[in-house]
Structures are given as C-alpha cells and as structure tokens.
Amino acid sequence: MTTLLIADHNNETLADSTLKAVSAASQMGGDLHILVAGAGAASVADEAAKIEGVAKVLLAEASPLQKQLAEPMADLVVSLAGDYTTIASAASTSGKNFMPRIAALLDCSQISEILSVEDENTFTRPIYAGNAIATVRTSEAKKVITIRTTAFAAAALGGSANVEAVPVPDDSGLSSFLSEELTKSDRPELTSAKIVISGGRGMQSGDNFPMLEKIADRLGAAVGASRAAVDAGFVPNDYQVGQTGKVVAPDLYIAVGISGAIQHWAGMKDSKVIVAINKDEEAPIFQVADYGLVADLFTAIPELDEELQKAGL
Amino acid sequence: MKILVPVKRVVDYNVKVRVKPDESGVDLANVKMSMNPFCEIAIEEAIRLREGGTASEIIVVSVGEQAAQETIRTGLAMGADRGILVKSDAALEPLGIAKILKAVIEAEQVDLVILGKQAIDGDNNQTGQMLAALLGWSQGTFASDLKIAGEKIDVTREIDGGLQTISLKMPAIITTDLRLNEPRYASLPNIMKAKKKPIDIKELSEYGVDASPRLEILKVAEPASREAGVVVESVAELVDKLKNEAGVF
Ligand SMILES: Cc1cc2nc3c(=O)[nH]c(=O)nc-3n(C[C@H](O)[C@H](O)[C@H](O)COP(=O)(O)OP(=O)(O)OC[C@H]3O[C@@H](n4cnc5c(N)ncnc54)[C@H](O)[C@@H]3O)c2cc1C
C-alpha cells in the first residue's frame, strides 16, 4: 500500500501546500512517495526529500512538464500509477486541473478537497459551499484524492529520502504553454499567511487597496478580495477568496467592505478569528464575525493603521 | 462548428442549504433550483461564438431527472439551438456523467465542449477534465478568455498565481471561470421562442454506459458552527481586543 503525492512547485521551490498535503497523505497509511514533475526541478526534489515521512522522491523532467499542463501530467502519472493504491495532490488550481484527468484515465472516481482522513477508505469533504460536510467511503482499488490543505498542519522537515529519476512518456502535443501573467508580491502567499486582510466592493476602486496593503505590511499579512472586487477589476483574479476561489484559514481574517455572501464565507469560515468592518450593521458578515465594527471603512482603515502603530505593530 | 454545453440543475446559489436531521443529506424540499451559474457562463460563451460566426449550432445537454428539462429550456431561452435530456433519477458521479457525455458527443460529432468549472452543489470540479481524458482531447480549464484560430484555441486560465495562456489543439474541452463573460438574461420573446425549440429525451440505458456510483456517502453533517461574536464600538477597542483577548498579535 503506497501513496503517490504530486508536488506543487514552480521548478525552484516547493509550495507550502505540499507540506500540508504530506500530512494528509501520511494519514492514509502505507508508504509515501512524492512526484516532482517539472523541468530543471532537481532542487525541488531535494527539498521534498527532506520532508519527514517521505520514503522516496520521483523526479520527472521534460519541457512539456515545466508548467504542469494537464495532458502531459496525466500521461506521466498514469505511466507510474501501477504501483500505487492512492494518488493525491493538493487542491491547487494545478491539482484541480490534472487530477480528474488522471482519475478518468485510470477509470477511477475522484474524491475532491478532503478535509480529513477517517480511515484508509473514508474521507470527509465539503459540499454546498461548505454548508454541509459529507463523509465519503470508496471501495475502489485505486483512490484519486485532492486535499484541502488548509485543513492540515504542515509536515515537519528532517527526512532524507532518495531521489530517483523516472522516464517521461512522449508528449501528445495536445496543448502547449504560451504565456503567463503572475501577480508579483513580497507579501506572504494568501493560502498560507497567518493574517489575511480582504477588501470587497465597498473598497470602491483598486486605487484604494493600498490602504489595505499598508496594514498588511504592518502585520505581515496577505491581501485578498471578494469576487465582486475581482469582477470590478480592483485586484487580480488570484486575490479571490471563496467557494470558487481560494480557501484560507489564517489566525486572523479581516473582511473590509465585504457583505459576507455564502460563497465568500465558504472560503474563510475556518479562520481562527474573523473581523468585519462594514458600514451596514445588517450585513450578514456580522453574523459570522468574532469582532464586528460598524463603520465607514474610509475612516476606520486609516484609524486602524494608527492604532496598530500605537500598539507597536 | 458544433458546440455542446452540458448543464446541471442545482440548488440556486442564493439558498443556504440545511442538513437533514438524520444526516442522510441536505434538505431539498421546496428549495429553489436553477442552472448552475458556471453553466450559464458556458452557454453565454457558446452563444457569443455563434454570434461571432465561429459556431453554427449549440446543443445543451443535461443528465438528470425530468425536471432538468427546465434547465435545458433556460439554456434554449438564452439562445442555444436544441436540447438533449438524458434521463436518470440516480445520483451520478462526475465519472459517470463524463462517460454519458462522451457517448452523446460521439453521437453528435461536436468540435468543442464548454462546461462549467464546478457545480455549486457537489463542488467536485471534475467532469470537464474527466471528459477530456475519456475522449483523449485537450483541456482548457478555469477559462477567462478564449480565442479560436483555425484548428487551435488559445485559452487564458485563472490559476493560483494569476493568469496562464495555453494553446489547445481542437477538438477541445473548455471549463468556464467567473470572468469569462457575464451571462445574458433570457428576454420574454426568447423564452416564448424557446418553447418551440426541440428537446430530445433519452433514457440513460440507450447509451449503454455503466455510470454506477463508486462512492458511498455515509453521512452528511452540519459544519462546525461559530460562536456569535461581539460588536466593538471603536477601532481602538478592536485593536485592544485582538491583542489582549484574541491574542492574534
Ligand atoms: C457561482 C458563484 C461563485 C461565487 N464565488 C465567489 C467566491 O469564490 N468568492 C466571493 O467572494 N464571492 C463569490 N461569489 C459572489 C458572491 O455571491 C457575492 O456576490 C460577493 O461575495 C459579494 O462581494 P462583496 O461582499 O464585496 O460585495 P457586496 O455584496 O456588494 O457587499 C459590499 C459591502 O460593502 C459594504 N460597504 C460599502 N461601502 C462601504 C464603506 N464605505 N465602508 C464600509 N463598508 C462599506 C456594504 O455595506 C456591503 O455590505 C460567487 C457567486 C456565484 C454566483
């Protein structure tokens, strides 16, 4: 019984989410191997080899794998799948893209975004925007699973697994990478930040987001947004927190000018402490916030900045 | 070019569902049902491709109960040309749906399939990718922009780090993200016209596909609830509470 976990990385460093995915995969029983598929990704494999609980790292390198496109990723994983009882990945946009393709090629179902491992065949997962939690049992010989990483702690370092190069199947040529436009930021990554401050439609314009960024920099926080703020073009798509965006679970989540729709709540409800700043005391966000402040954000945010400074932050 | 748009009938996105007391599922009695919002975006995109002269026909297909016919009718009222309902009262999983869709595609000879990225009931985000695998087609998931040029289609995708543009060989599978377009509302005259558009009703058994479920749902429970919070009077009080009560910094 062995699990193959597919690593998330950018060919230079391993994503934090992979450490959390390792914790989940370790609970599935048996040995754990990690697959690093990329191009020029040897340093990522070395990093993965140091994670505690990892028995072996497979390194697959070829240029079509550089951006982890679904077609070559699926062909690669299917070529390796024979030896494994479970194939898992983080529920990142990358995993969400290639994992169902792998599952279907193996004629397996997929269990998406697990929150817990109940036993080797039983998992919980959110449905209906997290308004219900399903306990799902599979009887399939092979399991294909994506992991909601915010539900698991990061695995420790301290392992020393071997790295083994594996052959890569010929590329089918179905898809090719053209370009990317990545959001550049020195702030922590949204899904692993300890503090997140998000803005909604109430921010009125992208020009007002620097107000939140200033606070974020004071607190070492990441900046997020509601769908409405993304749709309106205030901030890029990768800021979106919610059912169909990113799921976050920081120690502190500050929602500014966000009403608290079900779909937004779904992405931040597991935060330890939730603060809402909204001028409408009827806003649904106040029903789920630990601390609510009914105020105009354009006065409250500059004040918050001052108070944080006074508090030595 | 023929486009197929698979659509799912789901609980309306404004409804906050409740778990049944016996934890056997969620309570769907008297709950408003609608077309999955990502499927509306898929239909809108198909219509725009037809309006732009790229597509010739748009077929809307749904697998589900008889009532899913209403959802197909909504798609026809938006502007799709005809519908197919594959009737099944069983709860199907994405792999089963993908197998059925593959059979429909082989019968209809379509060139492009546009699905939603995710159905907002099961939140699976699987069907399009599985369908692409079964057909051996390319896939462009979470699309926020499409450009078709001959045998190729450039797809801009919403990814965790920002945006990525890839080129796909046709035929292809696309799944929609929120920013692809803003779906139109069906006008009253179009709703009337849609009543005359054909919907083919098929039985699942006609396709000879084994779509039996592989997973067993043992229970469906309420998520952990949060304690009601407090309203603070000032920013100073908020910072004090965060520091001294919540201990977050
Ligand atoms: C299929 C689907 C998927 C979706 N996925 C997501 C998702 O992943 N994430 C997500 O966030 N949403 C998602 N949504 C959208 C969701 O339903 C809401 O429309 C959205 O979250 C609303 O964003 P908002 O709270 O910023 O805007 P609004 O609901 O318009 O709220 C703005 C708030 O700002 C307050 N405000 C205005 N001015 C001020 C001021 N000066 N000071 C203080 N407060 C002010 C207002 O009182 C109001 O409460 C999805 C919807 C659908 C249909």
Ligand SMILES: Nc1ncnc2c1ncn2[C@@H]1O[C@H](COP(=O)(O)O)[C@@H](O)[C@H]1O
């Ligand atoms: N029963 C169904 N009938 C037709 N299309 C479906 C059905 N279920 C899912 N789909 C399509 O697959 C997409 C993704 O659904 P899912 O993989 O279940 O999250 C939906 O947006 C639809 O386009």
